[in-house]
Amino acid sequence: MSNIFKNRKTRNVHKLLCLMLPTLLLVGCVNTAAYREPITRFQEASAVVIEGVRVECGLANKRERNAEIDRLVARREKIYTRYSDDKEMLLFKEEKCIFSGKALAARMNALDALDKHGRLLLALASSDAPTKAKDAANLLGDAVKGLASSLEGEKNSAFKNTSEGFMKIAAEVIELVLNGDIRQALDRAVILSEGDVLVLSNLIKEDMIRLYERQRVVLNDPRVSAITEYNDEVEKPNPSIERLQKLASEIKKTEDTWDSLPLTVGATQSAFDAMDQAHRQLACYAKSSKNPQDLEGLTEAIDTFITRAKVVADAIKTIRGVKE
Amino acid sequence: MTNIELIRLIGDVIIKIDVRRCMLDRENKDRKLLDDIRDELDTYQRKLVRNGIEAGTERFKEHTESLKQVNEELDRTSKEIKKTAQQLETIAKFVDIVGKIVETAIPVLV
Numbered sequence: 001m002s003n004i005f006k007n008r009k010t011r012n013v014h015k016l017l018c019l020m021l022p023t024l025l026l027v028g029c030v031n032t033a034a035y036r037e038p039i040t041r042f043q044e045a046s047a048v049v050i051e052g053v054r055v056e057c058g059l060a061n062k063r064e065r066n067a068e069i070d071r072l073v074a075r076r077e078k079i080y081t082r083y084s085d086d087k088e089m090l091l092f093k094e095e096k097c098i099f100s101g102k103a104l105a106a107r108m109n110a111l112d113a114l115d116k117h118g119r120l121l122l123a124l125a126s127s128d129a130p131t132k133a134k135d136a137a138n139l140l141g142d143a144v145k146g147l148a149s150s151l152e153g154e155k156n157s158a159f160k161n162t163s164e165g166f167m168k169i170a171a172e173v174i175e176l177v178l179n180g181d182i183r184q185a186l187d188r189a190v191i192l193s194e195g196d197v198l199v200l201s202n203l204i205k206e207d208m209i210r211l212y213e214r215q216r217v218v219l220n221d222p223r224v225s226a227i228t229e230y231n232d233e234v235e236k237p238n239p240s241i242e243r244l245q246k247l248a249s250e251i252k253k254t255e256d257t258w259d260s261l262p263l264t265v266g267a268t269q270s271a272f273d274a275m276d277q278a279h280r281q282l283a284c285y286a287k288s289s290k291n292p293q294d295l296e297g298l299t300e301a302i303d304t305f306i307t308r309a310k311v312v313a314d315a316i317k318t319i320r321g322v323k324e
Numbered sequence: 325m326t327n328i329e330l331i332r333l334i335g336d337v338i339i340k341i342d343v344r345r346c347m348l349d350r351e352n353k354d355r356k357l358l359d360d361i362r363d364e365l366d367t368y369q370r371k372l373v374r375n376g377i378e379a380g381t382e383r384f385k386e387h388t389e390s391l392k393q394v395n396e397e398l399d400r401t402s403k404e405i406k407k408t409a410q411q412l413e414t415i416a417k418f419v420d421i422v423g424k425i426v427e428t429a430i431p432v433l434v
Contacts, residue, residue, distance in 0.1 A: 071363070095371070098370065099374070100374070103374075206328065210328060210331060210373045211373070213328070213332050213335045213369075213373070214331070214369065214370065216335050217338045217366060217369060220338070220342050221342070221362075223342070224345050228346065228349075228350055231346070231349075
């Protein structure tokens with residue numbers, strides 16, 4: 001008799017669980033579902049802006065090299081080559097570059113860590129989170145290890161502290177994911193990263209400002225050379241109209257390049273401001289009770305970020321279309 | 325003055341020099357002098373962008389204050405084209421101070 005009673009009780013408990021489980025799952029899904037769209041849009045916009053910075057950092061040394069060659073041409077000076085420690089022929093000393101090999105590697109790895117962080121949030125917010133989340137957290141961990149190794153020996157590097165912050169996030173998220181707590185993992189990933197994303201964003205913005213100021217000077221010298229050539233021809237007793245037209249085309253080219261200066265650099269700074277604001281709103285949402293009204297500020301900030309990221313995307317297309 | 329403001333100020337002065345350079349023939353002696361000055365400031369600016377700089381020291385603050393004054397003097401003289409010699413002297417002062425800032429500064433590893 002007691003066995004029958006026990007079995008009936010067990011069946012009732014099972015029935016209750018079967019009724020409750022979908023509800024529990026649904027509640028969990030609703031919370032990450034509300035996150036999903038803003039995080040998807042945040043990650044897409046972040047990827048574009050990060051790519052903009054990669055392009056600018058990648059071009060910085062090339063622009064210095066080209067400017068140095070143009071300077072020597074304008075001054076009618078020789079190019080002297082040298083033999084490097086790596087057994088390569090170099091045109092100029094490394095001091096002529098904006099970024100040393102190490103500095104460039106540190107920046108690319110920091111951008112990679114930021115990118116992987118965005119992808120981790122996306123993986124945590126997606127519908128098949130448990131499968132992808134652990135892999136995404138491991139990828140972030142790998143990206144951070146890459147950053148840390150590129151900063152070896154750099155005692156005071158401003159990028160160093162952010163690598164430690166991201167490492168903690170990866171470790172904590174992996175643990176929460178393994179325990180099956182995806183919603184908590186997502187909240188924690190957003191909240192823990194708030195400080196590091198802001199610090200990294202400020203470092204990158206400062207880099208962009210410095211590159212912009214440098215570009216002002218680098219792009220102005222060809223303008224002077226083109227104008228000087230033109231004026232030299234004008235001063236001749238019988239200036240050639242054909243030559244003047246050719247030189248005028250050169251002036252127009254240098255002016256076009258000058259006009260495109262604010263494109264990526266200026267657009268990237270503005271996009272990072274919007275990224276900061278969007279991430280701050282994400283963190284506010286992560287800390288909130290996640291009512292529909294909590295989502296409003298987040299949606300607005302993400303919309304602004306998307307708009308500014310589009311400007312960066314257009315600028316990248318223009319730069320890739322222009323011969324450097 | 326911050327590191328970025330210093331980089332920007334040097335850029336502003338280089339552009340002023342460039343405007344002056346455009347007015348002179350390539351073989352003009354003042355043009356050649358301005359070309360050399362421009363190259364020197366360009367090198368200093370690149371060093372500051374590449375290395376960063378510790379902007380909080382007393383020496384840095386003193387030098388940048390002097391730099392602001394020299395820049396104001398440069399603005400006054402650049403409005404009068406006939407004051408070329410005076411302008412060149414002011415620019416030379418500017419380059420000298422920038423050189424002191426860059427050569428004696430503590431680099432910030434970035």
